[in-house]
Amino acid sequence: MKRIAIDMDEVISYFSAKCLELFNEEFQERYTDQHLQGKKLMELDARFEKKVDQYLANESFFLELEVIKDSQKVIKELSAYYEIYIVTAAMEFPASLAPKYRWLKKHFSFLNEKNFVFCGDKSIILADYLLDDTPSNLEAFQGKGILFTAPHNVNETGYTRVNNWKEVKAYFL
Numbered sequence: 226m227k228r229i230a231i232d233m234d235e236v237i238s239y240f241s242a243k244c245l246e247l248f249n250e251e252f253q254e255r256y257t258d259q260h261l262q263g264k265k266l267m268e269l270d271a272r273f274e275k276k277v278d279q280y281l282a283n284e285s286f287f288l289e290l291e292v293i294k295d296s297q298k299v300i301k302e303l304s305a306y307y308e309i310y311i312v313t314a315a316m317e318f319p320a321s322l323a324p325k326y327r328w329l330k331k332h333f334s335f336l337n338e339k340n341f342v343f344c345g346d347k348s349i350i351l352a353d354y355l356l357d358d359t360p361s362n363l364e365a366f367q368g369k370g371i372l373f374t375a376p377h378n379v380n381e382t383g384y385t386r387v388n389n390w391k392e393v394k395a396y397f398l
């Protein structure tokens with residue numbers, strides 16, 4: 226079976242949505258995904274730089290992330306034909322390791338935990354495909370990189386792009 230490595234934040238979990246929600250509450254702002262088109266959080270508002278570190282230091286941050294629409298269903302379907310690995314960079318925020326693990330066990334309980342990979346630099350990953358929202362991760366990857374659309378990457382060109390999990394399914398099945 227061919228192997229698909231799947232990123233976590235912004236591919237199966239709504240990471241930036243949660244950051245916006247917490248930030249809006251705290252600063253009485255009304256930022257939405259629309260404000261984030263083509264931008265990173267810090268480019269939208271410099272105050273995110275300190276705040277994101279604070280949000281992520283809280284264990285409940287990762288536990289409360291919403292699951293991206295259709296990702297559970299499609300990954301379950303793909304796992305009949307491909308080896309699925311969830312590959313997430315967790316070393317910048319070591320406090321995220323345990324909550325990320327618990328989140329995966331809760332929402333992707335059909336995957337074996339041996340298929341969870343918590344890493345630093347994703348260029349070490351050997352798989353046939355990498356599905357990720359961050360262009361630099363795809364750049365360093367030796368297999369076929371596929372860009373999953375997130376608000377910050379809408380202007381990126383030069384990658385095979387999928388906009389949602391229905392498109393992921395159509396690409397692989």
Ligand SMILES: [Mg+2]
Pocket residue numbers: 232233234235236357358359
């Ligand atoms: Mg990501």
